[in-house]
Amino acid sequence: MATEMATVQQDMNRQDATAPTATPPTATAPSVTRPFVTEARRIVVKVGSSSLTTAAGGLDADRVDALVDVLAKVRSGGEKEIVLVSSGAIAAGLAPLGLTRRPKDLARQQAAASVGQGLLVARYTASFARYGVRVGQVLLTTDDTSRRAHYRNAYRTLDQLLAMGALPVVNENDTVATDEIRFGDNDRLAALVAHLVRADLLVLLSDVDGLYDGDPAKPGTSRIAEVGGPRDIAHVEIGSAGKAGVGTGGMVTKVEAARIAAAAGIPVVLTSASRAADALAGRDTGTYFQRTGRRSADRLLWLAHASTPQGSLGLDEGAVRAVVEGKKSLLAAGIAAVEGDFVAGDPVELRDSAGRPVARGLVNFDAKELPRMLGRSTPELARELGPEYEREVVHRDDLVVLG
The missing domain is CATH 3.40.1160.10 (Acetylglutamate kinase-like)
Structure with a gap:
């Protein structure tokens, strides 16, 4: 790197006469x-x-x-x-x-x-x-x-x-x-x-x-x-x-x-x-x-435009309305399908029954955990699987509606 810097510095020592001009020489500056x-x-x-x-x-x-x-x-x-x-x-x-x-x-x-x-x-x-x-x-x-x-x-x-x-x-x-x-x-x-x-x-x-x-x-x-x-x-x-x-x-x-x-x-x-x-x-x-x-x-801007979904969650009609119109968190009860191999914290797409992406969010569970949770209420999951399951699959603070 020292050699490269020395070479760059030598190049720079010559007179710089190439600064960008705003307009052609005969034109009036805007x-x-x-x-x-x-x-x-x-x-x-x-x-x-x-x-x-x-x-x-x-x-x-x-x-x-x-x-x-x-x-x-x-x-x-x-x-x-x-x-x-x-x-x-x-x-x-x-x-x-x-x-x-x-x-x-x-x-x-x-x-x-x-x-x-x-x-x-x-x-x-x-x-x-x-x-x-x-x-x-x-x-x-x-x-x-x-x-x-x-x-x-x-x-x-x-x-x-x-x-x-x-x-x-x-x-x-x-x-x-x-x-x-x-x-x-x-x-x-x-x-x-x-x-x-x-x-x-x-x-x-x-x-x-x-x-x-x-x-x-x-x-x-x-x-x-x-x-x-x-x-x-x-x-x-x-x-x-x-x-x-x-x-x-x-x-x-x-x-x-x-x-x-x-x-x-x-x-x-x-x-x-x-x-x-x-x-x-x-x-x-x-x-x-x-x-x-x-x-x-x-x-949320980064989530919408910079993240690459690692999987998707298929939502029923009620969940779509809650997420898109009600700005609510996504619960396991509203999920009908899971696709992909993701882990907790990964971005996933939320899709309606026709497969159209309606939102994107950071998921709180691994893909392998979700199948046994689908369609079940949060209290029911907490009783049968433990208190760590008494939470949203995607919290509304980690969710952005698309479109």
Whole structure:
């Protein structure tokens, strides 16, 4: 690591002339029209792999430095805090391992992440050091965030880093994550981190300068400046990951992340990394997603969007009404079927008689315990099986209604 840091520092010593410009040299900078941005104190910024690396893999030092220049300036007055959710670990590890494209198999993805994560953090550490800013690496998996104790630890770590003046650099822990316990993309992770740290704003940076009403590469399409809710873009055909092959997202994941954050009461700006300065200055660039909801209980957002159900419970009609309409806990008496191999504390889906998911929750019993409990009242279970069975199968505090 010392050798890598020395190399990074040597690269950085050259004059940085690549800071992102808000507009072309001949254009007039947009005026400040988004006061909610300038008023935001705690901001989560997410940057994608394609904005940090070359198409062949490997970090682009100038791009990293350009982003750091913008973020360091935003927080320089001491009034704003930045949490950076950064992709790029797998992409950064491609070239050093002789890979030309992102591998499809999980083992080689993990190997590339192992090599690339060290390079990525070393680059950020050296680049932010030019401004006297310390960075702290935080790697997360869904298991770290959907379970109560792990969730609290994630929040405390991020909050303490910010309190001590450090800048957290968050990424998914690709070196150990499996397909079953992955966020799937860092756009969704960024939306959930924004909710976790109680951010005032989420900024999603990519290689496209906003959401368009069609393919932005084709003539006749226009940037959508503002989205008030899902209905505003129901007619828009949204594209997937780009041609570079170094990332996993695309506009689909960014719009979904914006929807999650907006529904949790957090406004979102989606734009390109080259326009980051304008976006963070509150200028009319990219696409602004208005808040569509209020902040919910912290863990419930993670449970709804970050957890992977390990099984399912089939509910009778009465239980569906109690859970969905009455906001009640789920009792054994209302369960008709059990599927999956889960243990107490795992997330499970709650389904109606037609098999449709109606809710998700953290179960209090192992799958092997439940069959003998089905359809039976809580007092009856306590009498026959013991007092430890006198509790809800899924408590309402650990349950979120879907849809």
